[in-house]
Amino acid sequence: MKKIVFFNNKYINSKNAFISYEDRGFQFADSIYEVIAFINNNFIDLDFHLRRLRRSLKLIDIKYSFNKKNLQKIFKKLIKINKNKKGLIYLQISRGVQPRNHSYNKNLKPTIIIYTIKKNLNENLDKLSGKKAITYPDLRWKRRDIKSVSLLPNVLAAKAASKKSAYEAILIDNDFVTEGTASNIWIVKKNKLITHPANTDILKGITRQSIVKIIKKEKLVLSEKKIKKSELFIADEVFLTSSSSFVTPIVKIDNKLINKGRIGKITYNLAKIYNSKFQ
Ligand code: PDD
Numbered sequence: 126m127k128k129i130v131f132f133n134n135k136y137i138n139s140k141n142a143f144i145s146y147e148d149r150g151f152q153f154a155d156s157i158y159e160v161i162a163f164i165n166n167n168f169i170d171l172d173f174h175l176r177r178l179r180r181s182l183k184l185i186d187i188k189y190s191f192n193k194k195n196l197q198k199i200f201k202k203l204i205k206i207n208k209n210k211k212g213l214i215y216l217q218i219s220r221g222v223q224p225r226n227h228s229y230n231k232n233l234k235p236t237i238i239i240y241t242i243k244k245n246l247n248e249n250l251d252k253l254s255g256k257k258a259i260t261y262p263d264l265r266w267k268r269r270d271i272k273s274v275s276l277l278p279n280v281l282a283a284k285a286a287s288k289k290s291a292y293e294a295i296l297i298d299n300d301f302v303t304e305g306t307a308s309n310i311w312i313v314k315k316n317k318l319i320t321h322p323a324n325t326d327i328l329k330g331i332t333r334q335s336i337v338k339i340i341k342k343e344k345l346v347l348s349e350k351k352i353k354k355s356e357l358f359i360a361d362e363v364f365l366t367s368s369s370s371f372v373t374p375i376v377k378i379d380n381k382l383i384n385k386g387r388i389g390k391i392t393y394n395l396a397k398i399y400n401s402k403f404q
Pocket of ligand 1: 160304305306307308309327328329330331332333366367368369
């Protein structure tokens, strides 16, 4: 079936959406992106995603202005013409096209692509299942808070995970957990929820932010601190959060079972509360 995408301010057949070989996104990963889940016309945590998008653009000095109303119109139109019910909006903005030079010229015209990805989200509690993860070295740069498309280390880690039939790779930097290749990582120990602090070492996940709010509302105990790799294996529960996977229990890491291979109570309850927004 024909797929329509929004490419440089036009709705076109995806087959005709080509970028120049001199696009800086292609040559230098000089580009940022967002991934937003949708169910019907409900764009989950849209305001937070747009705030992070503005921040990423500002931090790498791409001048691209947008407003929420217009973007929402584009998203709704794409969903409608592509007959999507639920899935992900992928939005990417690169600095634009210029003869190859590491340094960029002023006033380039950013390249923008927005399209929908049909996907079953993890919103159905009855289908919540525990997943396997592997640990893998975190080989990334030092500004992981910027949602840049420079994802080669994540790509290699994700491939290593899929080779072992694992759902995610948990990245380890100097013996500490940072995050997943495309998710934030949490553990539960003695009823306390622990996740990496939102600094430049990780992407401050929008789902992470929603879970922090739920934790506070439910009066659970939260500790934003670094998790040692060894703490993963003795955690009572481990789970990940992301826009594309919501709250996902991890029940096996590197062939070691977590919580005897079962979904933990706190994980389940957080998934239940988080998912209730979309019922
Ligand atoms: N990934 N950490 C990394 C490295 C990520 O790429 C993501 C999201 C997250 C979770 O962030 P959020 O809750 O805002 O989705 C954490 C998206 C889904 C992706 O690249 O497909």
